[in-house]
Amino acid sequence: MRLYVNRVLSLLILIIVSGCSASIVPPEVEEAEKQEHHLWRAEAPIYLPEEYDQYKALFHEARKNFIRENSRFHLFRNYTNITLQYRNVLNAGAQLYEELEKKKQELSANIPIKILSFRKKINTLRGLISLMNEGRLARQDLVKADVALLEAEKYHEKSDYKAAEDKILQVSSFINAAEEKVMPIVNRYGNQDQVKKWQHWANKTIDESKTNKNLAIIVNKSRRTLTLYKSGNPWKTYQIGIGRNGTRDKLHSGDHATPEGTYKIVKKLPKSRYYKALLINYPNKDDRKQFLSAKKKGLIPEHAGIGGLIEIHGGGRDSMTYGCIALDNHAMKELYNLVHIDTPVTIVGAVNFQNRISSALQEF
Amino acid sequence: MNQKILSILAFCLIAIVLMAGCAKEPAEDIHAAKTAVDAVIAEGGEKYASEDVKKINDTLTAAMDEIKAQDDKMMKNYAKAKELLAQAKTDAEALKVNLPVKKEESKMNALAAQEAAKTALADAKAMLAKAPKGKGSRADIEAMRADLNGLEETLTEVQAAIDSEDYTVASQTANSIMDKSSEVSAQITSAMEKVGQTK
Numbered sequence: 001m002r003l004y005v006n007r008v009l010s011l012l013i014l015i016i017v018s019g020c021s022a023s024i025v026p027p028e029v030e031e032a033e034k035q036e037h038h039l040w041r042a043e044a045p046i047y048l049p050e051e052y053d054q055y056k057a058l059f060h061e062a063r064k065n066f067i068r069e070n071s072r073f074h075l076f077r078n079y080t081n082i083t084l085q086y087r088n089v090l091n092a093g094a095q096l097y098e099e100l101e102k103k104k105q106e107l108s109a110n111i112p113i114k115i116l117s118f119r120k121k122i123n124t125l126r127g128l129i130s131l132m133n134e135g136r137l138a139r140q141d142l143v144k145a146d147v148a149l150l151e152a153e154k155y156h157e158k159s160d161y162k163a164a165e166d167k168i169l170q171v172s173s174f175i176n177a178a179e180e181k182v183m184p185i186v187n188r189y190g191n192q193d194q195v196k197k198w199q200h201w202a203n204k205t206i207d208e209s210k211t212n213k214n215l216a217i218i219v220n221k222s223r224r225t226l227t228l229y230k231s232g233n234p235w236k237t238y239q240i241g242i243g244r245n246g247t248r249d250k251l252h253s254g255d256h257a258t259p260e261g262t263y264k265i266v267k268k269l270p271k272s273r274y275y276k277a278l279l280i281n282y283p284n285k286d287d288r289k290q291f292l293s294a295k296k297k298g299l300i301p302e303h304a305g306i307g308g309l310i311e312i313h314g315g316g317r318d319s320m321t322y323g324c325i326a327l328d329n330h331a332m333k334e335l336y337n338l339v340h341i342d343t344p345v346t347i348v349g350a351v352n353f354q355n356r357i358s359s360a361l362q363e364f
Numbered sequence: 365m366n367q368k369i370l371s372i373l374a375f376c377l378i379a380i381v382l383m384a385g386c387a388k389e390p391a392e393d394i395h396a397a398k399t400a401v402d403a404v405i406a407e408g409g410e411k412y413a414s415e416d417v418k419k420i421n422d423t424l425t426a427a428m429d430e431i432k433a434q435d436d437k438m439m440k441n442y443a444k445a446k447e448l449l450a451q452a453k454t455d456a457e458a459l460k461v462n463l464p465v466k467k468e469e470s471k472m473n474a475l476a477a478q479e480a481a482k483t484a485l486a487d488a489k490a491m492l493a494k495a496p497k498g499k500g501s502r503a504d505i506e507a508m509r510a511d512l513n514g515l516e517e518t519l520t521e522v523q524a525a526i527d528s529e530d531y532t533v534a535s536q537t538a539n540s541i542m543d544k545s546s547e548v549s550a551q552i553t554s555a556m557e558k559v560g561q562t563k
Contacts, residue, residue: 002366009369040418063426068433071441136506140514143544147518150540320502 026079028086029066032059035093044096046162047103055089055096062089107161111168115152118171121364122146125178128360131222132247133320134185138178145174185247189222189350189357198348201262205346206232215339217312219325219347221246221258222355226312226325228338236338238331241316243323247349247357250282250323252291252300253307258323261286263345265312268336275314275329276336280345282310312345387440389431393449397424400456408529409459412466416459423452470531477538478522484545485515491552504555511548515541 036059044052062085069082122145129135129142152167188194202218209216210232218227221242228236243250243258250259259282267279283291283306291306312325314332325347327335350357401420409417427448434440489512495505518541525534 009373037418037422041415064429064433067426067429068436071430071433071437071444130507133503133506136503136510139507139510140517143511143514144518147515147537147540147544150543151536154536154540318502320506 024079025066025070026083026086028083028090032062032086032089032093035090035097039093039097039100042097042100043162044100047107048096048100051096051099055092058092059089062086104159104161107165108156108159111152111156111161111164114168115149115156118145118149118168118175121175122149122171124360124364125175125182128186128357128364129178129182131357131360132182132186133243134182134245134247137181141174141178141181145171145178148174186357186361188249189247189355190361192353195350195353195355195358198260199351201346202348202351205229205262205344208344215343217339217343217345218351219258219312219345220351221260221348222350222357224317226327226335228335236334238327238335239317241318241321241326244320246321246323249290249349250287250307250310251294252304254304255307256322258321258325258347259283259287259310260347260349263310263347265339265341265343265345268339268341269311269313270336272311272313273315274311274324274326276332277311277313278336278339278345279309279311282308387434387442389435390442390446390449393446393453394428394431397427397449397453397456400453400460404456404460404463407460407463408467409463411529412463412470413459416455420452420455420459423448423455427452467529467531471526471529474522474526474531474534474538477535477542478519478526481519481522481538481541481545484542484549485512485519488512488515488545488549488552491549495552495556508548508552508555512545515545515548 036056039052039055044055062082065085066079066082069077069079122142125138126142129138148167148170152164152171155161155164155167205216205218206229208214209229213231215235216229218229219225219240220227224240224242226238226240227234228238244256246256246258248255248257250257261282261284263280263282263284265278266281269277269279288306291300294300307323310324312327312332312335314327314329317326317328317331349355401417401424404417404420427445430445430448431442434442434445492505492508492512495508518537522534522538522541525531525537
């Protein structure tokens, strides 16, 4: 009996001791823990959020089951299913890692291409706006695009592709903002109907100069030139400056635009604020018609008048007048002495379909 | 004698079963651990020590999983769960102590970058103010002034990032503004040289 009790006691002690000793955990458990951490460090939640969530759900389920199994009494533990679950997790993790590397490689390759493309676009737009005084309106947006592009480059260098992509989106929005400011102004110069209209005015003036054997002035805003015609032939050409918003057609007082149309010299001023000056008869009939129409449509400030006192004057071909046409003094002196009252003055945006602005537009 | 030993054994077994079966969820330990972790996250732990925070969160998750597994059992044993909770709490508290240092370093870098950008911008503006006018340069000056205005507007983003403690983003943007301001300064110098005025 004593022997029997001793044997039972020994068996009991053996069971308790073996229950207290560490169980052999499948190695897949630790591997999966490391893999999960590795994927997190590789930013899988950022680049493949949905796929990562699916993987995490699988991982978490396996871990829950492992904990449950692990908490059982040693003799009753069975890790077979746990091992299979964890192997599934490891396979899913490996696949996710492969997809992640592929995604990052794609971004790594695409981002420099996008950066280059946007840089080109910024430079082309900058070239376009340099042809017009109004370009300053878009420059703030372009410089912001420049800064965002620099940041995108730096993020790409650090392999932070998500941040680089976000910056590229910003670049795009700044370029769009710049375009919105200048395109309505420059599109006219690429518009065939508009250019034909200008051509018609210029040709009519030249024909009349030929017929009447007199002088005529043609101002070309896109080329920034004033050409003096004699009996229908170009005689002298001068470089000019135009209004602060000179690329536009003048609509009202204070808009700083240089008008377009057919005019004539109505007064010669030997001494003006800007050296010598030739006053033209802006506004003409068409200008008044345009003004009234714009006013009706609410395109003009309520208090604004049509404006006037548009001159060809000296003071330097500074390209930032209030709407007038400016020449260097020596050029103004020569012109002043050659022309007279009633000399026709026709102001156009361009006379060629392929003008400086339309060519730059095409490049853009 | 044998019966006495058997009785003692039986009594011990019953006592163990009763004690294990009556074990309660370590609610206080859970609360303490979660509070410590939340405190670290509130201090910006995810921004400045993301990997450490993840490890702590993983430990907390493992503890909660362990508790859930024990809840379903008749003979509950929360010893391991308590151990994990204590570890999470200790790690979180240690991290919280070091966090302000990391945060302050990041902030100082951002502020330095902001100052450098402001200086570069101010230098460019001062140079532009001295640029010669006339002879067709007014349009160029207006264009460069527009550039500097654009940079000044972008500088407000740096302050916004600093205010929301996005110090890395702030530093990045400030450095880009500084580079661009220097570029504009170089353009101004080039324009001045063209007009025959070098300084």
